[in-house]
Amino acid sequence: MGRHPYFTHTEFEVRLARLKARMAAAQVDVALFDEIEAMTWISGFGSSANRWRCVAIPMSAKPFFLIRALDASVCRERSWIEDVPTYRDWEDPMPVLARTLAARGLASARIGLDFESYGMSVRRFAAMKTALPDATFIDIGAVIAELRLIKSPAEIELLRRAARIADQALLNAAEVCRPGGTQREAAKVAQMTFVEMGGDPYRPGPITAGRGWDFLHGHLGDEPLAKGDVVHIELTPRIHGYSSRVMRCVVLGEPEPERLRAAAILAELQDRQIATMKPGTRATDVDAILRDGVIAAGLRSTYDNITAYTLGLYGDAGPRTSDFTRIFHPGAEWELEAGMVFHVYASAGGAALSESVLVTENGPELLTGLPRGLLVNA
Template sequence: MTKTVQISTEEFAGRLAEIRRHMRASKVDVALFDEIEAMTWICGYANSMNRWRCVIVPIESDPFILIRALDAEPCRQGTWIRDVYPYRDWEDPMPVLASLLAERGLSSAAMGLDYNSYGMSYYRLERLKSVLPGLRTVDLGQLANDLRLIKLPAEIELLRRASSIADEAMRRAAAACVVGGSQRDAARVATAAYVELGSDLATHTLICPAIGADFIHGHFTDGPLSRGDVIHLELMPRVSGYSARLMRCVSVGEPSAKLAATAEKLIAIQDEQIAALRPGALASKVDGILREGVVRSGLRDSYDNITGYTLGHYLTQTPRSSDFTRTFHPGADWVVEEGMVFHIYASADQVSMSETVAVGSNGPELLTQFPRRLIVNEA
């Protein structure tokens, strides 16, 4: 559970006004948001889906929150919204919601939903329609996610703090990758650094052997490290829910000439891609710099994953470990804007590199500052 204390009430009011502007354009009278990310952006609070919860935004009257009774008081402490309505754990929340909407004359309203919301299952949607038979639903798409793409200076500052934690945690975790050590040692060191340096708890770390090209989501292993091993580290500390990302690889002992050359080539191509992250740049063109460059250089035969994605606010309870509201791929027809923040990442033949990058008026700013190089630990 997260209380967003860095965002002002005035900013939340501005977000509400922007949502209502889109509601009017879509001709809906009320909107329902039940994804963790959307709820947090709108009201400053969200929690797990052990029991369903939502934020309701009428076009005219005040917004309100429906939530299980156990979480009602933490919700009141964490949100600017005045009206928080609880229901008991064994109750069906849909009749409660129907009653609250009826009180506001919205039983037969046009309701905006995100049809792709992981919170609104088919069963829940059918229950909603059964208790509100006059309701008409309209797909608003990922409205809240689209609106939160442009970060406030305060949000970028949280990402900058998370990035500095990632830098120091990487230094410490990489140093633990030595002959006789283990991936678990590196994970323990990284986690201790998170806690010491001010990261949120339950922050994620990916550590695995670097084998081939598509290794970055590989499996954590417990065996001792040996000379010649290459270890992939991806650190994801969060500060007040805002997550930075940083990937590096560690050679245990002197790297082969091929490994060193691969790292050098990949870094040079990624440097060019990051330099292109400027307001007005077409995302597919930015993507092509790395994707086509890696294949053209012979580092990979094909490049089948995206080369970057949105960074921002993540809660531990979300089913999404990454925010793909905007991603870099060959068909990406959207435009880079000032205030966006991305995880730009690349991998090829045992080498992994990534950065947290903010887009400023004059171009990219690397929020992560750890040297972008192959890390070599003497055996």
């Protein structure tokens, strides 16, 4: 049996029990998971989708991890799942899946799938149905994403550590944002800080320079920075895949009065927004504080993006850069619960800032802790 470098076997037993309760409610005999975040959360290991792979969790029989032969050894080292059937790179994995399920008496099972999984193409699903003609396929939705919303104490500790890395890396990156410097240098410094502080060697996050405000998700450039530039830095460090995030703008030179005003308004509105993040609060009410406040202050004519989204585990080879299992927007009628963690962010009027926030039984806990406003390099 493999051993995870951070989580205990008991942690995975609790996760498995929670998952099986959901499976029982959905009346499925076995569930298959092929998104890297879902596989990693339930098994302790995930790999890229260069070749299809999945974790199978039966209600009663032995679980297994179907994977290409090249990745089987590292899978066994990391995962608590002992049975790892394999196939060669040029082979079709579906017959192996069918044989493994049949050996467990599950050839005609009710099989639970997430019909919105990014790992399940139309062609792959057709091949699965062909390989398992007697099975019935049930859409159980993004069940593991839902289970991941409430973080365990061990997960929260990783997110706290990631937040400390985010704060320090942003300060270090901001320091090199000077006239004549480059965005690339800031990215290098941020990534070096990640690794030096024990984080995963992963890309730093969006770093881009501009002179308006609508450039938050621009591209890393090589042009020398100049006085008057604003460098948007949003850092996304990870530890064992768990990411906290922080966002600030670095102004090169004296900030314009309009930008200073915008930053002050955003900070005040976001402080109010975060203060309401308590168990039982509707997400739409939290969202409205910032959204309506920004428009009322004349900083934006419309606010077409969300104001917060879920934080937690991110796969190192997944297509999603953010987890939108829960998002703050005008129609978000769901309620906050203790153990949820969010990236709360705001941008308008040439300023941008964000925090990582844990919802506790006693209210919000800021995981990140930088000064709330513009960073200025005069």
